[in-house]
Amino acid sequence: MRIAMIGVGYVGLVSGACFAEFGHDVTCIDVDPKKIAMLEAGGIPIYEPGLDALVEKNVKAGRLTFTTSLEEGVLDKEAIFIAVGTPTRRGDGHADLTYVFAAGEAIAKALKEPTVVVTKSTVPVGTGRKLKELFARVRPDLKIDIASNPEFLREGSAIEDFMRPDRVVCGVDSEAAREAMRGCYRPLNTIEVPILFTSLETSELIKYATNSFLATKITFINEMADLCEKVGADVNEVARGMGLDGRIGRKFLHAGPGYGGSCFPKDTLALVRTAEQNGVDLRIVESTINVNEMRKRRMVRKIVDAMGGSVAGKTIAVLGVTFKPNTDDMRDAPSLVVLPSLKGEGATIRAYDPEGKKEAEKLLPEVLWARDPYEAVEGADAIVVLTEWNEFRGLDLDRIRQMVAQPRIIDLRNIFNPAEVAQRGFSYTSIGRPSVGPAV
Ligand code: NAD
Numbered sequence: 179m180r181i182a183m184i185g186v187g188y189v190g191l192v193s194g195a196c197f198a199e200f201g202h203d204v205t206c207i208d209v210d211p212k213k214i215a216m217l218e219a220g221g222i223p224i225y226e227p228g229l230d231a232l233v234e235k236n237v238k239a240g241r242l243t244f245t246t247s248l249e250e251g252v253l254d255k256e257a258i259f260i261a262v263g264t265p266t267r268r269g270d271g272h273a274d275l276t277y278v279f280a281a282g283e284a285i286a287k288a289l290k291e292p293t294v295v296v297t298k299s300t301v302p303v304g305t306g307r308k309l310k311e312l313f314a315r316v317r318p319d320l321k322i323d324i325a326s327n328p329e330f331l332r333e334g335s336a337i338e339d340f341m342r343p344d345r346v347v348c349g350v351d352s353e354a355a356r357e358a359m360r361g362c363y364r365p366l367n368t369i370e371v372p373i374l375f376t377s378l379e380t381s382e383l384i385k386y387a388t389n390s391f392l393a394t395k396i397t398f399i400n401e402m403a404d405l406c407e408k409v410g411a412d413v414n415e416v417a418r419g420m421g422l423d424g425r426i427g428r429k430f431l432h433a434g435p436g437y438g439g440s441c442f443p444k445d446t447l448a449l450v451r452t453a454e455q456n457g458v459d460l461r462i463v464e465s466t467i468n469v470n471e472m473r474k475r476r477m478v479r480k481i482v483d484a485m486g487g488s489v490a491g492k493t494i495a496v497l498g499v500t501f502k503p504n505t506d507d508m509r510d511a512p513s514l515v516v517l518p519s520l521k522g523e524g525a526t527i528r529a530y531d532p533e534g535k536k537e538a539e540k541l542l543p544e545v546l547w548a549r550d551p552y553e554a555v556e557g558a559d560a561i562v563v564l565t566e567w568n569e570f571r572g573l574d575l576d577r578i579r580q581m582v583a584q585p586r587i588i589d590l591r592n593i594f595n596p597a598e599v600a601q602r603g604f605s606y607t608s609i610g611r612p613s614v615g616p617a618v
Contacts, residue, residue: 179203179361182251182258184281185299186213186244188224188336188440188507189329190261193298195229196340198236200365206244207251217244225506225533228337248281249288257358258285259327261298266444273302273448282309286316294358296325300385300445302452306349306378325355326378328385333439334504345372349381386452389445390463395430396437397466400473403433403610413610414592433609435516435564435590436473438501440509443470474515477590481520484588484607485560490524493583495558497551498565498591499542500534508537512590513564517542530554532567552581559584566591575602585616 179202183194186208194206208214213223220237222230236242245251252258260281267274278299285295295313297306306326313322326349331339346366348359356375363373376384399420403413413433421428437443446467453460482489501511508514511534517527521544530548531538539547548554551570555561555578563570571593579585579602587599589608599606600614607613 179257179358180255181205181362182207182255183298184208184248184252184258184260184285185262185277186210186217186223187261187263188226188333188505189298189331190259191217191222191224191233192226192229192331192336192340193259193261193329195232195236195242196337197362198239198242199232199341200362202241202362204236204242205251205255206242207248208244208246209248211246214244214246225504226333226336227504232337248284252285252288252293253290255293257294257296257325257362259296259298260285261329264299264301264444264448266447270451271447272451273300273444275301275305278305279309279312282312283316286313286320286322289317289320289322292321292323292354294323294325294355296327296355296359297382298327298329300328300389300441301326301382302386302448303379303382306382321354323350323352323355323358324378325350325359326381327359328381330385330388333507334502342369343371345374347374347376347381347384349376349378351378386445386449389441390449390460390466392430393437393442393446393470394462394466396432396434396442397469397473399431399433400436400609401469406610407612410612411610412612416610433592435477435512435609436470438474438510438512438514440501440507443467443510474512475519477512477516478519478523480590480607481516481560481562481588482523484586484605484613488523489520489559492524492559493526493528493557494520495548495551495554495556495561495582496527496529496545497531497554497561497563497570498534498567499529499531499538499545500565503565503567504533506533506537508534508541511538511565513538514541516562516564517545521545528554528556528558531565532569534565552577556581557583560586560588563587563589563591563593566593575599575604579603 181204183206186206194204198204262277264273350356406413417431499513528546585604592608596614600617603616
């Protein structure tokens with residue numbers, strides 16, 4: 179298939195490279211000339227494990243090219259995917275569709291032959307229909323079919339998620355769109371991935387319902403963690419006991435500082451706005467949003483309490499600032515709430531993140547940056563684990579014990595075993611598990 183991918187962000191670049199790996203010819207298009215120049219020079223604008231090798235391989239094979247010219251890039255394509263951002267619209271919480279419609283209009287003006295335009299961006303119910311109206315208005319002379327193909331990849335394991343998805347959802351309202359989607363995903367037939375064909379509206383809603391359900395699941399276990407702390411239960415074991423029930427499942431039951439990232443916060447909000455517009459109350463999703471917002475602030479209190487009620491004049495070493503490991507994405511990361519608050523209460527923050535620093539230092543100007551975890555903890559009054567990067571699990575706690583001013587760990591991701599940490603002489607506070615003092 180000949181495919182165009184508009185937008186080379188986290189979704190567009192991964193999807194483009196993976197479609198090329200499937201054997202399709204892919205042209206990736208972006209309005210950002212710096213991104214395109216970097217890609218053409220062999221660089222990768224984001225951190226995603228394995229993406230550099232995949233892009234390099236497919237560029238060399240001649241199946242993957244980059245351009246800033248949408249007018250040329252979309253010509254002669256059998257499917258044109260829109261994978262631009264749909265951030266929260268300032269002021270009202272709706273999804274901002276400016277980029278989607280701008281791309282749609284530019285595509286319509288550029289096309290010379292019939293084709294299928296596919297929304298891969300997460301877009302509210304009804305967006306596909308509006309695009310269809312736009313195409314009919316701008317190009318009444320041309321048959322432009324549309325499809326909705328929401329993306330479910332997770333940053334950090336995006337390539338595996340795209341190449342071996344649990345399912346592919348395709349919203350279509352024409353045979354041409356159905357055929358184009360079948361063609362794009364045909365290589366997945368060999369591993370028997372379910373391809374779900376639905377209406378445009380159903381497909382658009384599946385994406386929001388999925389993300390809102392997952393955000394609710396995380397928020398549910400976070401609230402259980404609060405109760406565990408009060409009654410002396412262990413949330414990790416509660417989650418395991420729940421998750422082994424096949425009706426529940428183990429994923430997305432890790433208690434932590436509240437969800438963040440580029441999708442859950444904006445998608446839950448946009449879903450509630452869509453429901454309001456249609457006169458429907460989504461109280462569970464609304465509660466999830468509110469509980470999660472409060473939780474990030476509660477984490478600040480948790481840290482301050484663990485440090486004896488005040489952080490003024492104290493140095494806090496922060497391990498991890500990205501919203502989750504294996505990405506450099508800082509969008510809506512809990513660190514963006516927690517670190518400025520701690521700084522506001524008089525703490526000095528010294529942070530380390532394996533991949534996030536470049537993006538984070540623009541957003542967290544008040545933070546000092548360390549080159550490795552050991553530099554971060556030197557002379558610190560507390561160590562706060564905010565992101566569960568794998569490299570933190572293997573830290574030499576005996577070495578760290580000798581370097582810190584106060585042996586105190588506040589682990590908001592439960593990466594350590596409380597008894598082991600106490601054995602090494604630390605006081606230890608985690609999520610939904612009893613706090614422990616240093617073992618003597
Ligand atoms: P992103 O901000 O990383 O990338 C968007 C890209 O689109 C940018 O490079 C931007 O320059 C480009 N762009 C904007 N307007 C353009 C135009 N008119 N023509 C060409 N390029 C244009 O966004 P993302 O994280 O990749 O997300 C894209 C969409 O996918 C969003 O709707 C998001 O909700 C959805 N999504 C994201 C994830 C994720 O994990 N990031 C997962 C599933 C779905």
